[in-house]
Amino acid sequence: MNAQTPLENATIVRWIRAILIIFFLMGFGFGTWLSRLPSLRDALDASTLQMSIYGLCLAAGSLTGMVLSARAVERFGPRRMMGFTIAVQVIALPCTVIFMVGGLMPLGILALYVYGLCFSAADVAMNVSGANAERVFHKPRLPLMHAFYSIGSMAAMAIGASAELFKVDLAPHFIGVALLIGVTGFLALKLVPMNEDALRAPNVSTPLITTGPIPIIESGAGDEFATQTGSIPVVPAGSTDASSGTGAAAASPKRRYSPWRDPRVLLVGLITLSAGLVEGAPADWLPLALVDGRGVSNEFGALMLGLFYGAVVSARLAGSALLMRFSRVLVLRASLTLAAIGILIVVLVPYTPATVIGTIVWGLGAGVCWPITISAAADRHETAARDVAAVSAIGYTSMLLGPMAFGVLGEAIGLLSSFLVLPVFVVLALIFAGVTREPDKA
Secondary structure, eight states: OOSOOHHHHHHHHHHHHHHHHHHHHHHHHHHHHHHTHHHHHHHHTOOHHHHHHHHHHHHHHHHHHHHHHHHHHHHHOHHHHHHHHHHHHHHHHHHHHHHHHTTOHHHHHHHHHHHHHHHHHHHHHHHHHHHHHHHHHTSOOHHHHHHHHHHHHHHHHHHHHHHHHTTOOHHHHHHHHHHHHHHHHHHHHTTSOSOGGGSOOTTOOSOSSOOSOOOOOOSHHHHHHHHHHTOOOOOOTTOSOGGGTOHHHHHSTTOOOOGGGOHHHHHHHHHHHHHHHHHHHHHHHHHHHHHHHHOOOHHHHHHHHHHHHHHHHHHHHHHHHHHHHSOHHHHHHHHHHHHHHHHHHHHHOOSHHHHHHHHHHHHHHHTTHHHHHHHHHTSSGGGHHHHHHHHHHHHHHHHHHHHHHHHHHHHHHOHHHHGGGHHHHHHHHHHHGGGGOOGGGO
């Protein structure tokens, strides 16, 4: 196939729009949970330690989902996985609140764990599907998709603030959100191809992702089996042709592919971890750091966090255009450098205008780093699901360990000063940024 027909192009556009909606809905659901945590704490009369334990339970479910989702996405395909995990989230999210407030804490914790598991599994599936869609569309779209996730979170927080203002009970709020996510999500999924292999980029003969077990080539008989079934053998990093007898596949023919043994995947994961810290640290601590370190008001601290999120969304909205004009590596390096400059301005320059400028620069730099790494993780389409899951799992450890680490460090040297650790991670990411290079530019 040398060119896409208008019909195929329209199908791909609808596919991309559907994934944008899914990203928005996932952000909306998680943002709803975050926005009502104060009310949930009051309803439970819970301590900060208890709320931290609930957060760790959610994080544990998310990490479990990351680990388990890869093979499920390969076996059943992204659309089926998104459908299943959205259906479970629609039940688990309101049940978490209903059980907890109703005094059934063990069931509430279990529902929260299940929600986290299915949320992260949906995250892997929608990122794989989004990467597939942008590949056949020949235009980067993952930054835009991640922008929709952020917009969904911000919309949920605005609605959550209104619910707090008007004293809306937790149960009806979460039930309404769950119904919205379920109905809208399944309508959007109708536009996602059931078999994404059927839509391919011009001049690309291999499927985008595998949707069944991946055979391991052990001999000539294995080659014949792969040819007959149309399956695509796993080609580890550094190999270009599994059947040629060269590279890692030939050196270890009976060894199943694992992204955890792939140096490129691990380095992309390290960059994702760094990006997660650069973006996540201000989300957790910026308002309090400014209040304690600069003596500003609580309102100003909250305003700076809103400004940071606005800059992140702006960068992601512009990210697709930037990536069409410049390479991934250049955009990633420029973004990381911009983020480091913003961090240093916020921490080292004790003037309010500098804080405002630094916060904006920080957010603009942080915005597209994570989406770029997810696109890079999905480059090798025959192992995209496993690679995206591994990179996401590494990246999400920043959200699990970051708040605690910065809290401990902040206790010792001050929260604002603790941000000076972030440029170290930026330097590490800059050193290895070349691994995100597009395959056709390698």
